[in-house]
Amino acid sequence: MIADQPTLLTPITIGNWTIDPPLTLAPMAGQTNHPFRVLCREMGGCGLVCTELFSSHAMQFKGNHHRTMAMIDWTPEEAPCAVQLFGANPQHMAEAAKIVVDYGANLVDINMGCWVPKVTKGGGGAALLKDLCTAVEVVHAVVNAVQVPVTVKVRAGFENGVITAVQFAKRAEEVGAKAIAVHARFAEQGFTGKADWDIIRQVKAVVKSIPVIGNGDVTNADDAIRMFEQTGCDGVMIGRAALGNPWIFRQIEHQIRTGTPLPTPTIQERAQTCLRHAQLTLQTTKLRERSALLELRGQLIKYLSNMPDSTTIRHQIVHCESLQDIENALAPVL
Ligand SMILES: Cc1cc2nc3c(=O)[nH]c(=O)nc-3n(C[C@H](O)[C@H](O)[C@H](O)COP(=O)(O)O)c2cc1C
Known part of the structure; x- marks a missing residue:
């Protein structure tokens, strides 16, 4: 069955980067630091990694912020590696983007998915999905500030049942975002319930020329295949299922390419x-x-x-x- 679907792993282009295979590591605070990203890349099958989220505000005070500076941990061996920023002030986001690019970020990813109060209380993360004007201004400002491709990771929307990702994705593409990743839950859901992959399909249907990366509840190759097939997404992003399991990307790649699962690691x-x-x-x-x-x-x-x-x-x-x-x-x- 899989042999008839060779296009599932077609490499994707994000600006000047080719993501091959189009299986990506989700940004996860406290988890996707340099060692873990290196492991995911080394194991094979992971075409793009992403850092933990950085506060654009804290970046402005980098000289005084030991923890933020310690998180600037990416190296050329991880490339392509996206660096994720959060914040609601377009100017701060643009400045922070310049800083991380100066430190060698290959792509800049804008966080519009985080729902924790520490991030949303300042209007950043998923809170931006309640204010699409500012959300688009943030993307525009960051795109204008840096030469590297800018991507956005969104939730389906903020309030339960109110889908804003679709409208936003279209506008983000117009102002120069080079890919959109969609975690198909609403921010108010946190991690409860099931990701509604149909929202990924809806985003894919309105975005014209940039890749859409589906995210949410992919735990194995069968899930990834279903996500590709049901949504038409160009790439699949994996978070929790990669923790303590950096083999997952090569397992998915192998199964899609050959139709047979890889043995689980001993x-x-x-x-x-x-x-x-x-x-x-x-x-x-x-x-x-x-x-x-x-x-x-x-x-x-x-x-x-x-x-x-x-x-x-x-x-x-x-x-x-x-x-x-x-x-x-x-x-x-x-
Ligand atoms: C421990 C943890 C930390 C996370 N941190 C971030 C983050 O910094 N930025 C972000 O955009 N999403 C973050 N997420 C969300 C994930 O990127 C991803 O969207 C979510 O886990 C759903 O994907 P999954 O079902 O494959 O885990 C985090 C998730 C977890 C479990």
């Missing part, structure tokens, strides 16, 4: 990748070691889900204080 492979994730983090982080370890613990635990008899390992990882602790914890399964 326990040993999972443990080795978990360790590599820890090594990469502790070798490259610009965070203070303590902060890096706290974030890392949460990331490493994800590799252990469904690993039989992993209670002890889990306990040790949750309390690890060093790379040596992590090595010791994983030793029985390496």
